[in-house]
Amino acid sequence: MFEDLPTPTLLVDEDRLRANIQRMQSLCDAHGTELWPHIKTHKMLEVARLQIAVGAKGLVCAKIGEAEVMRASGARSIFLAYPLVDPLHGPRLRALVESLDELIVAATSGGQAQALAKVLTSAGLRLPVMVGVDTGLGREGARSVEEAVSLADFVRRQPCFTLRGFFTHEGHVYGTGSSGSAETVIAAVHERLMRVRERIDPSLPVWPGCSRTAHRMAAMPGIDAVRPGTYVFGDLSLVSADTPVMDWDDLALTVLCTVADRPEPSLALLDGGTKTFTSDKTRDTNVHGALYDRRDIHVSRCSEEHGFTTGAEVAGLRIGERVRVVPAHVCPVVNLADEVVVLRNGEIAATWRVAARGCVQ
Ligand SMILES: Cc1ncc(COP(=O)(O)O)c(C=O)c1O
Structure with missing residues (x-):
């Protein structure tokens, strides 16, 4: 969808x-x-x-x-x-x-x-x-x-x-x-x-x-x-196994990405890098994000426009596939977006503007 x-x-x-x-x-x-x-x-x-x-x-x-x-x-x-x-x-x-x-x-x-x-x-x-x-x-x-x-x-x-x-x-x-x-x-x-x-x-x-x-x-x-x-919204820092204060099923924000390339069997590149996920990583697992569907696939490294995904199930990713990623730290990720797409009952219902994005002065 x-x-x-x-x-x-x-x-x-x-x-x-x-x-x-x-x-x-x-x-x-x-x-x-x-x-x-x-x-x-x-x-x-x-x-x-x-x-x-x-x-x-x-x-x-x-x-x-x-x-x-x-x-x-x-x-x-x-x-x-x-x-x-x-x-x-x-x-x-x-x-x-x-x-x-x-x-x-x-x-x-x-x-x-x-x-x-x-x-x-x-x-x-x-x-x-x-x-x-x-x-x-x-x-x-x-x-x-x-x-x-x-x-x-x-x-x-x-x-x-x-x-x-x-x-x-x-x-x-x-x-x-x-x-x-x-x-x-x-x-x-x-x-x-x-x-x-x-x-x-x-x-x-x-x-x-x-x-x-x-x-x-x-x-x-x-x-x-x-x-x-x-x-x-929650993010990986709040659902981490160490001290979870939210459940995975409470996570309210994900980043929809496309698998842009599969240069090696064990590596897939997403179309979001640090300009989407920022350079923030989880402290415990050292990743920028994890797949929302809980497959063993993580955004382990980023360049500006590429997310390097690795993990045991990367081989299952297809070029062109849409994936939803839970960011390590959600706050700066939102600050990089002009708007968000809002889902109600799982259906696309609205877009909201990130009205105060970039308001750092
Ligand atoms: C001054 C201040 N108050 C509250 C918060 C909210 O903390 P959290 O991100 O853990 O929800 C922050 C987060 O950086 C903060 O800097």
Whole structure:
């Protein structure tokens, strides 16, 4: 049935997408935890609207450009979970504030908070601020409880800020192997966040954010909101045998490709390479993607427009055959596509524009 579609094309199973969105929302609702989904994964207004319709409290974006697009989803609250410092952002932040009920920004280090204070002051803005806490990823955020305390003190002293709470992105949990070590990371992240809040202000909310931890974090004491993104579609990182938090049958996005050549019996070339799958690979199996029908066939290497597929069942692939591939990491794959083809009940039903694709400014 996909013979009429040009390839590579992203296919989104809307029934599964809706089920994934509802499942995460119901889990959060059951624990009285707010859900603030990160739109980085889908970048589509249609998906944001589904998230809001079932109860998402607000949306999380990294870049201002994403938030500017996401305004049209009907979201009233947006958290920009990114270290903003650029004076050019002042007027754009002001325009966003005027069209939302709440725009929250992030303070992630002393230097960044000083720069952001200048941006807000010259734009005449006073905004709520989440203090970023590094819980092990080693990206942005206060590196220790003491550093978080001084960052929060700085935020409280600035007339352009109001201290709104604390956030982290515990993405290092993707590097853990067995479920036992993921649990250890989750416990350590939780403990760090609780200590930060206890030292600064026990009444303020704490927001971790990651699809691999959300189901656990949402149920933990003292967690007020979670901010997963990848859960809407899933990918190999979330169904990996090590710590599966989704089932294979929950996967809602696949990449439809055509077998372009069979230069050797043990190698087939797909018409999607890094310009479709990106250079991201799974950490455990080191592949860009795996066949959705679960044949033992993997995209093990990519050049720009070629996906090198290998595995025990490659010999069964025919030149011209359409195959569906589950990407290793879905978020950057979506960002490379202009639109997705939407399946309802297995039938092609619509195309949705990836409205915020490429909005990295
Ligand atoms: C700041 C922030 N919050 C939330 C998320 C969502 O995490 P995940 O991709 O595990 O759903 C990310 C992902 O990169 C992030 O950077």
